[in-house]
Amino acid sequence: AEGRGQGQDQGPGPGSGSGFDAGLGTVADISTRAPSVRRRGRRRRRGLQSDGDQDGDGDTSTCPVPEGYFQSLYTGLNMPCPEGTKCAGGEAQPAPVRGYWSKYDSATGEQAYQCHRKTCKGPGNQLDDERVLACYSGANYSSHKCVADELLCTEGAFGIMCGSCKIGYTYSSFSRKCVGCEKDWTTNTATVLAVCFVGILLFVLAGYACIGKMYGFGKVGFDVARTFNWSTRIDIGKFKVVYAGVTILASISTTVDIEFPEPMNTLMQLYSLAQIDVWGGFAAGCFYEVFHDYHAKAIMSSITPFVPMLLIYIVYVLRRAFIPSHHEERRAHVFSQHMQAFLLLTYLVLPSVSQIQFRSIRCTEIVDDITTGETISFLRSDTNIDCRSDKHQSFLRIIIPLILVYQLIPVMYFVLLFRVRHKLNPRDIDETTALRIVQSNRTDPDVIPLRFLFKGYSKHYWFWECLEAYRRMVFISGLPLFDSPINRGITGSVVSWGCALIYREVPPFKQTTTNLLNICTLQQITLTFFMATLIETGALVEYGGLNSYAIGSVLTCVNLAFVVAAFGFAYRFFQIKKKKEAEVQKTMNEQLVEYAGSLSNRKRTKSISERGRHDDDDELPAAMKEFVPIGQTPVIVEATE
Numbered sequence: 228a229e230g231r232g233q234g235q236d237q238g239p240g241p242g243s244g245s246g247f248d249a250g251l252g253t254v255a256d257i258s259t260r261a262p263s264v265r266r267r268g269r270r271r272r273r274g275l276q277s278d279g280d281q282d283g284d285g286d287t288s289t290c291p292v293p294e295g296y297f298q299s300l301y302t303g304l305n306m307p308c309p310e311g312t313k314c315a316g317g318e319a320q321p322a323p324v325r326g327y328w329s330k331y332d333s334a335t336g337e338q339a340y341q342c343h344r345k346t347c348k349g350p351g352n353q354l355d356d357e358r359v360l361a362c363y364s365g366a367n368y369s370s371h372k373c374v375a376d377e378l379l380c381t382e383g384a385f386g387i388m389c390g391s392c393k394i395g396y397t398y399s400s401f402s403r404k405c406v407g408c409e410k411d412w413t414t415n416t417a418t419v420l421a422v423c424f425v426g427i428l429l430f431v432l433a434g435y436a437c438i439g440k441m442y443g444f445g446k447v448g449f450d451v452a453r454t455f456n457w458s459t460r461i462d463i464g465k466f467k468v469v470y471a472g473v474t475i476l477a478s479i480s481t482t483v484d485i486e487f488p489e490p491m492n493t494l495m496q497l498y499s500l501a502q503i504d505v506w507g508g509f510a511a512g513c514f515y516e517v518f519h520d521y522h523a524k525a526i527m528s529s530i531t532p533f534v535p536m537l538l539i540y541i542v543y544v545l546r547r548a549f550i551p552s553h554h555e556e557r558r559a560h561v562f563s564q565h566m567q568a569f570l571l572l573t574y575l576v577l578p579s580v581s582q583i584q585f586r587s588i589r590c591t592e593i594v595d596d597i598t599t600g601e602t603i604s605f606l607r608s609d610t611n612i613d614c615r616s617d618k619h620q621s622f623l624r625i626i627i628p629l630i631l632v633y634q635l636i637p638v639m640y641f642v643l644l645f646r647v648r649h650k651l652n653p654r655d656i657d658e659t660t661a662l663r664i665v666q667s668n669r670t671d672p673d674v675i676p677l678r679f680l681f682k683g684y685s686k687h688y689w690f691w692e693c694l695e696a697y698r699r700m701v702f703i704s705g706l707p708l709f710d711s712p713i714n715r716g717i718t719g720s721v722v723s724w725g726c727a728l729i730y731r732e733v734p735p736f737k738q739t740t741t742n743l744l745n746i747c748t749l750q751q752i753t754l755t756f757f758m759a760t761l762i763e764t765g766a767l768v769e770y771g772g773l774n775s776y777a778i779g780s781v782l783t784c785v786n787l788a789f790v791v792a793a794f795g796f797a798y799r800f801f802q803i804k805k806k807k808e809a810e811v812q813k814t815m816n817e818q819l820v821e822y823a824g825s826l827s828n829r830k831r832t833k834s835i836s837e838r839g840r841h842d843d844d845d846e847l848p849a850a851m852k853e854f855v856p857i858g859q860t861p862v863i864v865e866a867t868e
Contacts, residue, residue: 301598322351325349326347331373347388381405466683471699476495476498480495521587530629539572559675584633591710683738712763720756738800744796
């Protein structure tokens with residue numbers, strides 16, 4: 228008891244012990260004899276004589292080591308079992324329990340570290356097994372007779388805090404363990420190709436629908452356009468709120484380093500599908516061994532989005548080349564399509580890529596040897612990477628410029644919007660003229676390509692998407708930089724609650740229901756961060772008396788209520804817009820019939836096609852001028868004739 232606390236604040240060492248002499252079951256039997264410690268004079272390290280007994284012939288009264296205590300191989304003192312470990316007494320050294328890891332040697336093994344993953348199986352929970360107990364006997368422990376990774380880590384895991392996966396295994400964020408790769412490489416390849424094929428097919432159909440709808444290229448084009456017409460009725464503002472909320476909620480479990488109780492954990496797994504993580508989602512480490520290295524994953528995740536960006540540009544150049552130079556409107560329309568595709572891609576990949584980038588530079592230090600105070604620094608996301616190595620320093624020279632590129636994407640948003648700010652929010656003019664300018668944005672070639680950035684927001688907050696992008700990155704990429712999981716949970720709750728207050732006073736969205744949904748989403752994120760913090764501390768179970776299933780059920784109900792509300796608001800918006808479109812179409816048809824009747828009453832002998840399509844533009848009804856581009860749509864000309 229006199230030695231309690233000596234070295235307890237020190238961390239475990241880095242070694243994984245992969246080169247040990249033998250595995251479990253090959254070590255000597257543990258001795259049942261209780262060790263003795265000299266009690267007179269000043270105690271010294273084990274194996275040294277006391278100052279008052281140079282020849283070793285002093286008082287040799289013994290002090291047995293009971294269960295819950297151990298005799299330190301460093302100081303020779305009987306000490307209480309450190310936190311996160313279990314001591315069997317006698318000659319047994321502290322063994323880490325499930326969820327903790329300690330270095331398997333005599334220098335720093337007395338201290339246990341809490342693992343970031345569920346890969347630390349905890350030999351301290353298996354001390355009833357004689358083979359495990361033998362590994363922690365004084366003689367076998369100090370001579371490294373057992374294989375540390377087999378003793379401390381679950382299947383497929385190895386290294387410091389069991390934070391890396393072996394070849395043939397990949398880390399699953401769902402189970403937070405290393406899982407075996409699918410042995411049939413062909414099956415994995417077929418799955419990836421099938422997903423890519425479906426995505427390309429949907430892209431082609433949507434593009435053909437747009438072409439058929441705008442230019443009337445065949446009956447099939449119009450049928451496809453009618454099939455995809457529902458996509459034009461989606462409320463972009465509500466989509467942004469839901470997508471941002473889902474991606475932030477999906478990142479909470481990894482941010483706070485916890486596993487939510489069921490059924491909340493399953494719901495979080497479903498939410499995580501919204502995060503665009505190509506290499507992690509398809510378990511790229513199972514295809515190529517190089518992706519077991521987190522450095523390679525970070526670099527490839529940063530570079531991969533540039534490939535579809537390049538394809539978008541190449542297709543744009545090819546399409547533009549086939550359009551005559553005097554068809555400026557068609558060229559502007561093609562540019563608008565590809566620009567919106569580019570902006571949507573950056574919007575989807577920005578949070579997940581930033582998360583991987585910031586995790587690739589976050590290192591943690593622990594004590595390697597308490598006798599010298601020497602420390603070791605390793606990457607938190609892959610503990611097999613030494614942060615002080617030349618390899619990691621070279622990696623930083625590559626990843627830091629890539630981080631800067633992605634962090635400037637919201638700045639690019641702002642620059643693009645700032646150029647057309649006078650059209651998005653006209654000032655110093657009368658209200659009627661301002662309304663006309665805002666309505667003309669639906670056809671303005673300078674504004675249409677940027678619609679995804681400002682659509683859904685009020686005209687006074689045309690720049691808000693830039694702030695939203697940084698808000699998402701703060702939650703997903705910034706919070707994991709805090710050292711303590713509890714600090715990350717508390718900070719997430721406070722930041723989310725503060726954002727809810729700001730959005731209540733400054734409603735940026737055009738629709739009232741969208742602002743309400745956004746505030747509800749922020750409150751939900753606040754509650755989830757707070758509950759995650761309580762789960763991490765164990766307060767709900769210890770003081771609240773709640774079991775894990777009850778906690779998971781409550782959180783699931785709250786989150787599902789948010790999803791139901793989002794779909795309810797979206798369906799209501801969908802129906803309202805559909806009704807308005809039907810009313811406009813009905814008015815256009817009535818005016819079209821009236822216009823056709825006026826032509827017959829005046830007994831015009833020449834058809835519209837013989838005199839030219841633009842001769843009677845001034846006599847057309849206002850509704851047709853606003854909604855129907857007669858000069859571009861042959862089907863309307865045919866109906867008019």
